[in-house]
Amino acid sequence: MDLPTLEDIRQAEARIRGSILRTPLLQSSHLAERVGADSLLLKAECLQQTGSFKFRGASNAAARHLAERPGRGILTFSSGNHAAALARAGRERGLPVTVVMPQDAPEVKRRATEGYGARVILYDRDEQSREALGAELAEREGLDVIPPYDHSWIIAGAATCGLEISECRPDVVAVCLGGGGLLAGVALALTELDPAVRVYGVEPAAGNDGERSFQSGTLQTVSNPKTLADGAMTPSLGQRNWEIIRNRVTGIVSVTDEELFEAMWLCWTRLNLMVEPTGALALAGLLTGRVPAGPRTAVILTGGNCDPAPLIDWGRSRGLV
Amino acid sequence: MDLPTLEDIRQAEARIRGSILRTPLLQSSHLAERVGADSLLLKAECLQQTGSFKFRGASNAAARHLAERPGRGILTFSSGNHAAALARAGRERGLPVTVVMPQDAPEVKRRATEGYGARVILYDRDEQSREALGAELAEREGLDVIPPYDHSWIIAGAATCGLEISECRPDVVAVCLGGGGLLAGVALALTELDPAVRVYGVEPAAGNDGERSFQSGTLQTVSNPKTLADGAMTPSLGQRNWEIIRNRVTGIVSVTDEELFEAMWLCWTRLNLMVEPTGALALAGLLTGRVPAGPRTAVILTGGNCDPAPLIDWGRSRGLV
Numbered sequence: 344m345d346l347p348t349l350e351d352i353r354q355a356e357a358r359i360r361g362s363i364l365r366t367p368l369l370q371s372s373h374l375a376e377r378v379g380a381d382s383l384l385l386k387a388e389c390l391q392q393t394g395s396f397k398f399r400g401a402s403n404a405a406a407r408h409l410a411e412r413p414g415r416g417i418l419t420f421s422s423g424n425h426a427a428a429l430a431r432a433g434r435e436r437g438l439p440v441t442v443v444m445p446q447d448a449p450e451v452k453r454r455a456t457e458g459y460g461a462r463v464i465l466y467d468r469d470e471q472s473r474e475a476l477g478a479e480l481a482e483r484e485g486l487d488v489i490p491p492y493d494h495s496w497i498i499a500g501a502a503t504c505g506l507e508i509s510e511c512r513p514d515v516v517a518v519c520l521g522g523g524g525l526l527a528g529v530a531l532a533l534t535e536l537d538p539a540v541r542v543y544g545v546e547p548a549a550g551n552d553g554e555r556s557f558q559s560g561t562l563q564t565v566s567n568p569k570t571l572a573d574g575a576m577t578p579s580l581g582q583r584n585w586e587i588i589r590n591r592v593t594g595i596v597s598v599t600d601e602e603l604f605e606a607m608w609l610c611w612t613r614l615n616l617m618v619e620p621t622g623a624l625a626l627a628g629l630l631t632g633r634v635p636a637g638p639r640t641a642v643i644l645t646g647g648n649c650d651p652a653p654l655i656d657w658g659r660s661r662g663l664v
Numbered sequence: 665m666d667l668p669t670l671e672d673i674r675q676a677e678a679r680i681r682g683s684i685l686r687t688p689l690l691q692s693s694h695l696a697e698r699v700g701a702d703s704l705l706l707k708a709e710c711l712q713q714t715g716s717f718k719f720r721g722a723s724n725a726a727a728r729h730l731a732e733r734p735g736r737g738i739l740t741f742s743s744g745n746h747a748a749a750l751a752r753a754g755r756e757r758g759l760p761v762t763v764v765m766p767q768d769a770p771e772v773k774r775r776a777t778e779g780y781g782a783r784v785i786l787y788d789r790d791e792q793s794r795e796a797l798g799a800e801l802a803e804r805e806g807l808d809v810i811p812p813y814d815h816s817w818i819i820a821g822a823a824t825c826g827l828e829i830s831e832c833r834p835d836v837v838a839v840c841l842g843g844g845g846l847l848a849g850v851a852l853a854l855t856e857l858d859p860a861v862r863v864y865g866v867e868p869a870a871g872n873d874g875e876r877s878f879q880s881g882t883l884q885t886v887s888n889p890k891t892l893a894d895g896a897m898t899p900s901l902g903q904r905n906w907e908i909i910r911n912r913v914t915g916i917v918s919v920t921d922e923e924l925f926e927a928m929w930l931c932w933t934r935l936n937l938m939v940e941p942t943g944a945l946a947l948a949g950l951l952t953g954r955v956p957a958g959p960r961t962a963v964i965l966t967g968g969n970c971d972p973a974p975l976i977d978w979g980r981s982r983g984l985v
Contacts, residue, residue, distance in 0.1 A: 367688050369711055373779075387711070389936045390690055458694075615710045615938040615968025647936025652985040655976050664973040 344583055347499035349535040352528070355499040356506055359402040362435060363503070366390050368511055368641070371613055378629040380640040384511050385626070388504060389618050389647030393455075395574075396504055396525055396645045397428035397491075403500030404489050405432040416441060418486040420473045422448035423574055424646055425491035430461035441486060443477045452648070492522030493581025502528030504643060509536045514637030519624035519645050520544035520553045520595060521575035523584025529643070530591035541637065544588065544595040545628030547572040551597040552579050557589070571600040571653070574621030574646065596633035603627050604657045610644060611654070612663075619649035667904055668820035670856040673849070676820040677827055680723040683756060684824070687711050689832055689962070694934055699950040701961040705832050706947070709825060710939050710968030714749045714776075716895075717825055717846055717966045718812075722749035724821030725810050726757050737762065739807040741794045743769035744895055745967055746812040751782030762807060764798045773969070813843030814902025823849030825964065830857045835958030840945035840966050841865035841874045841916060842896035844905025850964070851912035862958065865909065865916040866949030868893040872918040873900050878910070892921040892974070895942030895967065917954035924948050925978045931965060932975070933984075940970035 347355075368384045375383035388396040408417055416439035419429050426442045433440035440461040444453060445468045457463055466476050481488050491497070501524045508516060509532065516533060518526045523544075530542040546553050550568025556579075564579040580588065588595075598606075606623035609630070610616045618626075622645040628634040629642060658664045668676075689705045696704035709717040729738055737760035740750050747763045754761035761782040765774060766789045778784055787797050802809050812818070822845045829837060830853065837854060839847045844865075851863040867874050871889025877900070885900040901909065909916075919927075924941045927948035931939040939947075943966040949955040950963060979985045 364688060364690065367685060367708075367711060369685065370713070387688075390688060390708070392691070394936055611938055611972065615715055617932055617936040617938065650985070651932065651979075655985060658972075659976075664971070664976060 344586060345495045346583055346587060347495045347502065347528070347531065349532065351495070351499045352502040352506060352532050355403040356503045358406045359399060359500060359503065362392070362402045362432070363399055364391055365507060368508070369614055373613055374609065378636045378640060380636040381638045382640070384513065384639070384641040385614065386504065386508055386641060386643045387616060388643055388645050389616055389622050393424065393428045393431050394646055394648040395424035395428065396501060396643070397424040398432065399503050400497035400500035400524055401425065401428035401432040404494065404496040405429065405436050405438050407496050408487060408489065409436050409438055412487055416484070416486045417489050418443065418477055418481050419489050419491065420477055421491050422452060424648060426461070427452065427455045427459060429489060430456045430459035434460040441480065443473050443480070492524030493583050495583065497524050498528045498583060498587070501525045502532040505529035505532030508641050509533055511639070511641060512537070513540060513639045513641040515541045515543070515635070515640045517543045517545055517625035517628050517634045517640070517642045519575060519621055519643065520546045521621065522577040523553065523580040523588055525643070525645060526592065527584040527587035531587050534591045541593040542591065543628060543634040544592055545624040545634060546595060546597045547575050547624065548597040548599050550576055554595045554597050556580060556585065557592070557595040571603050571620040572624055574619070575624065596628050598624060598627040598631055598633070602631055604654065606630055607654050608658055608663065616644065617647045617651065618644045619646045622646040665904055665907060666816045667908060668816045668823065668852065670853065672816070672820045673823040673827060673853050676724040677824045679727050680720060680821060680824065683713070683723045683753070684720055685712055686828060689829070690935055692934055695930065699957045699961065701957040702959045703961070705834065705960070705962040706935065707825065707829055707962060707964045708937060709964055709966045710937055710943050714745065714752050715967055715969040716745035716749065717822060717964070718745040718749035719753065720824050721818035721821035721845055722746065722753040725815065725817040726750065726753040726759050728817050729808060729810065730757050730759055733808055737805070737807045738810050739764065739798055739802050740810050740812065741798055742812050743773060745969060747782070748773065748776045748780060750810060751777045751780035755781040762801065764794050764801070813845030814904050816904060818845050819849045819904060819908070822846045823853040826850035826853030829962050830854055832960070832962060833858070834861060834960045834962040836862045836864070836956070836961045838864045838866055838946035838949050838955045838961070838963045840896060840942055840964065841867045842942065843898040844874070844901040844909055846964070846966060847913065848905040848908035852908050855912045862914040863912065864949060864955040865913055866945040866955060867916060867918045868896050868945065869918040869920045871897055875916045875918050877901060877906065878913070878916040881910070892924050892941040893945055895940070896945065917949050919945060919948040919952055919954070923952055925975065927951055928975050929979055929984065937965065938968045938972065939965045940967045943967040
């Protein structure tokens with residue numbers, strides 16, 4: 344299994360530096376107090392190009408693909424942030440991108456992906472397998488498949504977020520967990536630089552395959568989890584991601600949708616940031632106390648792309664506005 | 665009249681570097697297209713400590729006061745972002761801060777200011793003059809008054825935002841305008857570094873004293889303007905601010921509350937940022953075309969502290985959510 348090294352992550356950082364935004368580490372004394380930390384640093388990846396951390400891995404993958412397989416286009420499967428990120432990374436480097444996306448993907452995500460110049464192939468979730476459709480297309484057209492998380496280039500790109508966080512020398516770092524691209528990359532970068540740092544993953548309670556995998560020591564799966572956190576509905580961690588996570592991560596916990604709303608609301612009203620449900624997982628883990636805060640605690644707010652209506656309705660139903 | 669110089673601004677930058685957040689310059693190809701620029705850079709001061717650019721001037725003023733008038737506390741008048749910013753800057757440097765605030769100031773602003781450890785003195789707008797009350801208090805207790813914008817230290821601190829923007833070498837920069845602390849500072853910093861840059865101020869239409877001052881060449885006033893942009897309800901520009909603005913600024917335009925809502929909505933849904941009405945003035949000026957965009961255009965989103973309910977209701981009434 345090809346796993347990235349710290350050197351790969353450093354090279355990724357140099358490769359994508361000119362494309363990505365070096366997102367700010369925000370501070371909030373109010374939130375620090377709420378989670379029981381002396382200081383809480385919030386890495387605002389929801390401000391990253393295309394609105395999520397996915398642009399880091401996508402940029403690294405597009406650049407490496409272009410260098411190693413010139414003249415060949417790429418294909419991916421995604422209805423979410425990875426699709427838009429790879430579409431834009433491809434456009435920046437003149438690399439044709441095809442995205443296989445379910446017919447019922449949110450209109451706004453499809454338009455964003457097409458807006459960045461990618462070709463979108465729609466399929467019927469009930470009738471077709473995206474893997475079979477993608478493999479057939481890739482074979483016929485000579486495209487290479489870049490998956491959304493289980494890939495060394497994607498992990499190394501996501502890990503550059505960990506390099507940036509390491510500069511604030513945290514004791515504890517909380518990261519959301521879906522397929523494990525970000526958690527694996529960030530845990531690898533951080534623990535290589537400081538073996539004492541404690542890195543936690545946070546999942547939706549309805550799809551806590553990672554938590555169960557970590558407790559049992561073997562990779563678990565979940566089918567069709569129902570959760571607000573649409574970016575963390577993956578059936579299981581990737582093989583590469585799991586291999587890194589089991590060795591580098593201190594713990595994995597889970598939170599409910601109600602706890603996600605509370606975290607999103609605090610981001611909005613205390614930090615002036617719109618954070619999507621998946622992007623608020625890690626903060627929710629800290630707020631509930633399931634991730635034990637350290638004196639210097641950092642948390643990644645991973646993305647901001649979502650329909651604001653559910654959050655508004657939640658706030659209204661709680662009498663908050 | 666003591667006006668700051670480029671050297672004062674550089675010294676302010678060195679003085680406050682460890683306290684302020686170096687806010688990101690976000691990019692949006694969608695918004696760039698909407699305003700007719702090749703690239704649009706959005707300086708997210710709504711992410712600054714205390715949620716607005718005011719923390720820059722407050723930090724500089726607190727530091728200089730402490731060096732020049734040790735042992736004396738400070739007093740200011742404000743019901744808004746300057747109050748919270750000075751309260752926090754004072755706390756960081758162990759400097760006692762008193763804020764004279766109207767009884768009907770938003771509860772959330774009063775609590776934020778008190779939360780940062782300032783003493784808040786409430787007064788009745790209809791019965792008392794804040795200037796008389798403040799002057800009497802300052803005299804009795806040996807405090808020095810730091811006004812919200814008409815002060816060289818405040819202007820130099822705000823101008824550090826201009827130094828940061830200058831690094832992206834913009835052709836056009838749009839800035840909101842209330843009392844003129846930010847516009848004066850930013851215009852001074854930018855035109856000192858590049859005399860060809862065009863800096864515009866943007867005001868609420870209901871309180872367009874700055875626009876009228878600029879057109880007539882003499883300082884105009886307005887009384888009790890009714891506008892969503894509560895941070896730009898100042899009766900007139902400060903004397904120092906006007907002196908700089910008349911010589912450094914290319915034009916001043918105004919926008920309606922409806923145009924502010926549109927700009928706030930775009931910030932929320934396209935940038936994942938909550939921007940308060942005053943903070944969206946400059947972007948609204950560009951979106952309406954009243955500020956002519958250049959190839960490289962920058963805009964400051966100055967603050968994010970507001971009740972979200974009016975924006976939600978506006979979005980709902982337009983069928984946007």
